[in-house]
Amino acid sequence: MNNFSYLNDFIIPGSIIIAQILAVLMPVLISVAFLVYAERKVLALIQLRRGPNVVGPFGILQSFADALKLLTKENIVPANSNKIVFLLAPIITMVLSLAGWAVIPFAPNWVIADINVGIMYLFAVSSLGVYGIIMAGWASNSQYPFLGALRSAAQMVSYEVSIGFVIITVLLCVGSLNLTKIVEAQATVWFAIPLLPMFVVFFISALAETNRLPFDLPEDESTLVAGFFTEYSSASFVLFFLGEYASMILMSSMTVILFMGGWLPPFDIYPLNAIPGVIWFVIKIIFILFLFIWVRGTFPRYRYDQLMRLGWKIFLPLSLLWVVLTAGFLIVFDMVPNSL
Amino acid sequence: MYLYSITFYIFSLVAVLSALMVISARNPVHSVLFLILSFVNASGLFVLLGAEFLAMILVVVYVGAVAVLFLFVVMMLDINFVKLREGFLQYLPFGALLGIVLIIELGILFLTKSFSKNSLNKFVSSPQINEIENTKLIGQVLYTDYFYLFQISGLILLVAMIGSITLTLRDRGQVKRQNISSQNYIDANKAIEKKKVKLGEGI
Numbered sequence: 001m002n003n004f005s006y007l008n009d010f011i012i013p014g015s016i017i018i019a020q021i022l023a024v025l026m027p028v029l030i031s032v033a034f035l036v037y038a039e040r041k042v043l044a045l046i047q048l049r050r051g052p053n054v055v056g057p058f059g060i061l062q063s064f065a066d067a068l069k070l071l072t073k074e075n076i077v078p079a080n081s082n083k084i085v086f087l088l089a090p091i092i093t094m095v096l097s098l099a100g101w102a103v104i105p106f107a108p109n110w111v112i113a114d115i116n117v118g119i120m121y122l123f124a125v126s127s128l129g130v131y132g133i134i135m136a137g138w139a140s141n142s143q144y145p146f147l148g149a150l151r152s153a154a155q156m157v158s159y160e161v162s163i164g165f166v167i168i169t170v171l172l173c174v175g176s177l178n179l180t181k182i183v184e185a186q187a188t189v190w191f192a193i194p195l196l197p198m199f200v201v202f203f204i205s206a207l208a209e210t211n212r213l214p215f216d217l218p219e220d221e222s223t224l225v226a227g228f229f230t231e232y233s234s235a236s237f238v239l240f241f242l243g244e245y246a247s248m249i250l251m252s253s254m255t256v257i258l259f260m261g262g263w264l265p266p267f268d269i270y271p272l273n274a275i276p277g278v279i280w281f282v283i284k285i286i287f288i289l290f291l292f293i294w295v296r297g298t299f300p301r302y303r304y305d306q307l308m309r310l311g312w313k314i315f316l317p318l319s320l321l322w323v324v325l326t327a328g329f330l331i332v333f334d335m336v337p338n339s340l
Numbered sequence: 341m342y343l344y345s346i347t348f349y350i351f352s353l354v355a356v357l358s359a360l361m362v363i364s365a366r367n368p369v370h371s372v373l374f375l376i377l378s379f380v381n382a383s384g385l386f387v388l389l390g391a392e393f394l395a396m397i398l399v400v401v402y403v404g405a406v407a408v409l410f411l412f413v414v415m416m417l418d419i420n421f422v423k424l425r426e427g428f429l430q431y432l433p434f435g436a437l438l439g440i441v442l443i444i445e446l447g448i449l450f451l452t453k454s455f456s457k458n459s460l461n462k463f464v465s466s467p468q469i470n471e472i473e474n475t476k477l478i479g480q481v482l483y484t485d486y487f488y489l490f491q492i493s494g495l496i497l498l499v500a501m502i503g504s505i506t507l508t509l510r511d512r513g514q515v516k517r518q519n520i521s522s523q524n525y526i527d528a529n530k531a532i533e534k535k536k537v538k539l540g541e542g543i
């Protein structure tokens with residue numbers, strides 16, 4: 001009797017949760033491998049090269065070969081580094097980039113934790129991402145990583161401010177912090193259309209938040225060697241790499257949920273709404289990821305003062321103005337959602 | 341219920357231990373990292389209480405912004421660890437006194453019977469908890485009952501911000517600034533001047 005209650009109370013729900021987590025994380029990790037391949041291939045096409053084409057058909061297994069190579073190398077810990085923090089930093093980066101997936105709704109009811117404050121959770125997790133970088137830069141006890149860490153700390157804190165205001169603008173139109181409700185509110189029109197400037201601001205801030213070109217000052221290879229992960233090798237380097245790309249996918253799924261209607265088809269008509277929601281969701285994520293790579297292939301890197309100017313003097317006033325404008329518009333035309 | 345209490349004890353144990361490590365760690369950067377761990381665990385306790393909005397705000401504001409700047413400053417400062425320890429015995433009595441006063445005050449609060457739910461309700465307008473999600477609840481209370489206090493706290497923050505800017509803003513003499521719009525409107529005619537140079541004369 002007692003054994004049965006344990007089985008029903010803990011073991012079965014626990015194993016269901018673990019199965020759900022694995023069902024989300026395995027595709028994410030595998031898609032990271034293919035994202036790296038896609039990035040190299042797209043960049044190669046932009047630069048009129050052929051890109052990886054040796055391992056597997058069309059070089060599609062290149063990332064797996066790279067991962068295997070990196071994992072079999074020696075893990076070097078610098079003698080003067082702060083060893084515990086040094087090894088903790090890549091783990092934190094990796095864990096945080098995977099933790100956000102807990103609240104992402106892939107399709108109606110396809111979500112591990114459907115919490116009331118889903119968007120706040122995502123914002124919190126993405127704002128913690130800076131710690132992995134700061135800890136790595138400090139613990140390496142070397143000049144270039146430290147400079148990279150300082151740059152990234154200032155950069156991520158600055159762009160979080162405008163991301164916060166963009167999220168508030170969307171929330172004003174939804175009236176809830178739940179991610180599923182945010183998607184459902186876009187059934188008539190995606191927020192990318194009425195809030196187009198905010199969509200652009202959010203996308204550019206997402207580039208800065210994930211340290212992607214043209215804002216990859218923290219790992220600026222032409223001045224800082226490799227920035228905050230200069231001293232990392234082997235498995236800890238792989239963790240940083242995986243974490244960076246997983247958080248890229250996380251930020252693009254956040255963009256899709258906030259502005260491009262999540263799992264909803266573009267128009268609610270027959271051949272389009274017959275396709276399952278999760279496929280729409282993945283197609284939209286792939287589109288945003290392509291934009292990430294496209295931007296990397298086309299734009300030169302920003303200078304640091306230009307980066308700060310863009311964040312504080314352009315995005316912050318613009319997003320603040322749009323919060324006020326949206327709120328005013330909703331009040332004047334009596335369109336405030338679930339007013340009390 | 342087992343699971344609830346186990347999670348509670350894990351969160352509170354880690355929070356208390358890391359708070360102890362904040363004041364006892366030798367390296368100030370480690371102190372700040374333990375402070376962050378303690379914040380995260382406190383937000384876990386908020387989640388257990390059902391106050392998920394407060395939990396997330398705690399992470400976003402304290403861990404995501406304030407502690408980053410803390411860490412930033414502590415990392416940048418060249419701190420002499422030996423000097424930092426020098427005044428320990430000198431300040432010990434004062435610190436102990438503060439701690440004792442705090443414990444006595446908390447004890448008085450908990451021991452007197454006035455600290456019960458009913459007496460608190462006299463001062464605090466409490467909406468129906470458990471029926472509305474707590475984000476909405478905080479909004480209702482904060483922007484109706486405490487509207488003026490909210491505005492005043494905003495003004496205080498503004499004054500603090502202006503104060504810190506006036507303290508740090510100084511005229512640094514020759515600082516080169518870029519005028520972005522004038523740079524964007526540069527064209528070939530303005531940037532390049534064509535001159536016909538006669539052979540053998542130069543400009």
